[in-house]
Amino acid sequence: MRTATQPPAPRRTIDIVNASLKRRYARERRFRFMGAAAVALGLLFVAILFADITLKGYTAFQQTYIEVPVYFDPATIDPAGSRDPQALAAADYLAVVKASMRRLFPDVTERSQLRELYALVSAGAPQQLQSMALRHPGVIGTTRDVWLIAAGDVDMLVKGHLDRALPEADRRIKDSSILLLDRLAADGRIEKRFNTGFFTNGTSREPELAGIAGALAGTFYTLVLTLLFSFPLGVGAALYLQEFAPKNRWTDLIEVNINNLAAVPSIVFGLLGLAVFINFFGVPRSTPLVGALVLGLMTLPVIIIASRAALQSVPPSIREAALGVGASPLQTQFHHVLPLAMPGIMTGAIIGMARALGESAPLLMIGMIAFIVDVPQGFTDSATVLPVQIYLWADSPERGFVERTSAAILVLLGFLVLMNLAAVLLRRRFERRW
Amino acid sequence: MHKTSLGAVLAVSAATVCAPALARDTINIVGSSTVFPFSTAVAENFGRGGFKTPKVESTGTGGGIKLFCSGSGVDTPDIANASRALKASEFDACEANGVKGITEVKIGFDGIVLAQSKSSKGFDLTLKDIFLALAKDVPNDKGDLVPNPNKTWKDVNPALPDTKIEVLGPPPTSGTRDAFAELALEGGCNSFPALKDLKKSDEKKHKAVCQAVREDGAYIEAGENDNLIVQKLVANPKAVGVFGYSFLEQNAEKIHGAKVNGVAPDYDSIAKATYPISRALYFYVKNAHVGTIPGIKEYVAEFTADKAWGPEGYLADKGLIALPDADRKSSAANAKALTPMAKPAH
Structure with a gap:
């Protein structure tokens, strides 16, 4: 206790520190809490995104099938009895499907009812029978139980995406069709199975037949070429700029430009691709080749920047030591600097490729947003890529495409996770700290 | 770096140009996003019949017609889908670029x-x-x-x-x-x-x-x-x-x-x-490509068959409103004969 007569005791530094200590600790705790909350919020949104897509999409990995006893009528399939593959391929399998469905429900005779009955199986069912007959001509003349692909609306109903409690007028599928389906279900003729078609088919306008094989193949060809175009060029450019080029106004200008290019919206590269590659050089539209040229240009700055950073992190002592024992500058770079920088360069390249994998905007301009059923067989076949397929399916009116879209997103996310994981692993495994 | 990389990329692309531009065995279709669902459904069914499935691009009507009218070489599209009739100005642009003989096919309503x-x-x-x-x-x-x-x-x-x-x-x-x-x-x-x-x-x-x-x-x-x-x-x-x-x-x-x-x-x-x-929906066929690109005639026939564009056809299931019977008949006959259209009034 001080009195007014005594001079005030000098405030010591430790008192000031002690007085503010509590406040400073509180501030520290607040900051940590906010940081953790930011991370948690981010993770929450990612979790919601994943959960939403997974919940919507997982059903697409299953497909409803209907078991139908099919009589491979020789009179329809092979009237000449020649078993000639060409004749077998051209036969009217739709008639076989229809006859089999009629035999399953002999009581259905009215025309509109028959139409509903035929509509229970997919438009792809005749293809199933065709490939069976072609592969094993022995089935002709016999009756086999075949699991035919169910139509899209039937699939939606079985999976519970269509509500049968709604009034009939509000439903895509009629009461009478549901009655037929219930009879089939009671006989154990309806089953959900793993949807192999989703991974082996090209796209289709019928959701139950649509698959991602075409988009996957297109993505594969495009990315292979993108890597071939951008990786050697990018690493070469980085090596020259970082190690050989004189530091002057020109190289500064180039550096600014590269950094700018990395931030240019991707659609601009698409426009460039349209003007230069397609209109000027006549590269065929919609092909992985032109797609890869555009995506390669887009990825180039990313690879250059990452490679330069990786080269920069190699200590000068390595270069000096190599030069000291008589290596030429070129040998120094290729025997010593580049191998040491490679993990960093690879990481940059993988991240650049992951970006190219998820890109669809530049492909709009060069005709890769297209309906292409046949799975591409090479670099100059028409093709689409996964993000484009997702975009096209998301825009389709048929209900079955909702789950297909989410399933395709899951596949794309899977690839992205794999690639980023590879980048992290590479870094972990090979990166050297100096 | 700009010069080196661009030059190298161009060299690569130039080397690959010559081979694929010569022949094409798939039909190229461009145009309206409204006609896209119908056109793709026909393309898919057509592809099941032994031909290669046509490639259908959704570019919008205007963009599609621009591509369609850009010339008559095999690197240009064969068919343009449109959610409106061809304009006189577009017809002129087509003629100016050497695209002569276009068949107009009205396919239905939306x-x-x-x-x-x-x-x-x-x-x-x-x-x-x-x-x-x-x-x-x-x-x-x-x-x-x-x-x-x-x-x-x-x-x-x-x-x-x-x-x-x-x-x-x-x-x-x-x-x-x-x-x-x-x-x-x-x-x-x-x-x-x-x-x-x-x-x-x-x-x-x-x-x-x-x-x-x-x-x-x-x-x-x-x-x-x-x-x-x-x-x-x-x-x-x-x-x-x-x-x-x-x-x-x-x-x-x-x-x-x-x-x-x-x-x-x-x-x-x-x-x-x-x-x-x-409104009415259309597609336009480049007559000069019939015979050069395999399957155009057959594609048009598939589209204009009653099992596709009829009131009971598979396009009706996709939401296309069929033309009246008489119109459908005359339109199909017109499409089959590939009668070139006259210049539209406006």
Whole structure:
């Protein structure tokens, strides 16, 4: 206790520190809490995104099938009895499907009812029978139980995406069709199975037949070429700029430009691709080749920047030591600097490729947003890529495409996770700290 | 670096150009996103018949015709889909680029619906209501054009509910938007005699007044994805969405279409043209490519067969409204003969 007569005791530094200590600790705790909350919020949104897509999409990995006893009528399939593959391929399998469905429900005779009955199986069912007959001509003349692909609306109903409690007028599928389906279900003729078609088919306008094989193949060809175009060029450019080029106004200008290019919206590269590659050089539209040229240009700055950073992190002592024992500058770079920088360069390249994998905007301009059923067989076949397929399916009116879209997103996310994981692993495994 | 990399890339591309440009065995189709679902369905069925499945690009009508008309070489598209008829200016551009002999095939109708969530009471609109709700400028009591003052549907027509005008529709780049402006807005516009007379005196001004959509937030551009509009309608029962009939048909349990001039949008009313907002859809064939590119004739035959575009055909399942029987017959005969079209009037 001080009195007014005594001079005030000098405030010591430790008192000031002690007085503010509590406040400073509180501030520290607040900051940590906010940081953790930011991370948690981010993770929450990612979790919601994943959960939403997974919940919507997982059903697409299953497909409803209907078991139908099919009589491979020789009179329809092979009237000449020649078993000639060409004749077998051209036969009217739709008639076989229809006859089999009629035999399953002999009581259905009215025309509109028959139409509903035929509509229970997919438009792809005749293809199933065709490939069976072609592969094993022995089935002709016999009756086999075949699991035919169910139509899209039937699939939606079985999976519970269509509500049968709604009034009939509000439903895509009629009461009478549901009655037929219930009879089939009671006989154990309806089953959900793993949807192999989703991974082996090209796209289709019928959701139950649509698959991602075409988009996957297109993505594969495009990315292979993108890597071939951008990786050697990018690493070469980085090596020259970082190690050989004189530091002057020109190289500064180039550096600014590269950094700018990395931030240019991707659609601009698409426009460039349209003007230069397609209109000027006549590269065929919609092909992985032109797609890869555009995506390669887009990825180039990313690879250059990452490679330069990786080269920069190699200590000068390595270069000096190599030069000291008589290596030429070129040998120094290729025997010593580049191998040491490679993990960093690879990481940059993988991240650049992951970006190219998820890109669809530049492909709009060069005709890769297209309906292409046949799975591409090479670099100059028409093709689409996964993000484009997702975009096209998301825009389709048929209900079955909702789950297909989410399933395709899951596949794309899977690839992205794999690639980023590879980048992290590479870094972990090979990166050297100096 | 720029020079080296670009030069190298160009060299690579130049080396690969020559081989693939020579021959092509798939049909190239470009054009309207409205015709896209029908065109792709035909393409797929056609592909099952032994030919390679045609490649169908969704570029929009204008972009597609531009590509189609860019020349007659095999690197240009063979068929252009359109959600409106070819314009005279486009026809001229085609001729100028050496594209002579184009066959026009009218394939059916598409209705444009104004839909709402099922949880709301259905609307009964007139074209005049639509114009008053969505036009940029509307005539006031004295007949002068003023910026659209209407905030609620009740302001437009006392018989309508007292809810905010909130319409989700396609952006200006879309053919659906063009057709909506032309059929619905201009139709409503012409119900004002003064504005109707304007068409004779100043056609340009008439178009500018009658087809301008308001930009004060009542009309919300919801992008080209109609599925997204459907989802937004379900979430917001007060909003109205504008899109093609096929999306209404596929989502019948979630949304219902507003009656326009007392007619509900359904298959029959659009086919009989009693529903006022419907338009014809077309595709155009480059006659010079028939014979060069295999399968064009067969593709056209597949499209114009009754099992595809008939009232019972598979395109009807996708939402295409079939032409009347007589029109279908003459259109199919025309398509089969590949009769070149004459220059359109405008």
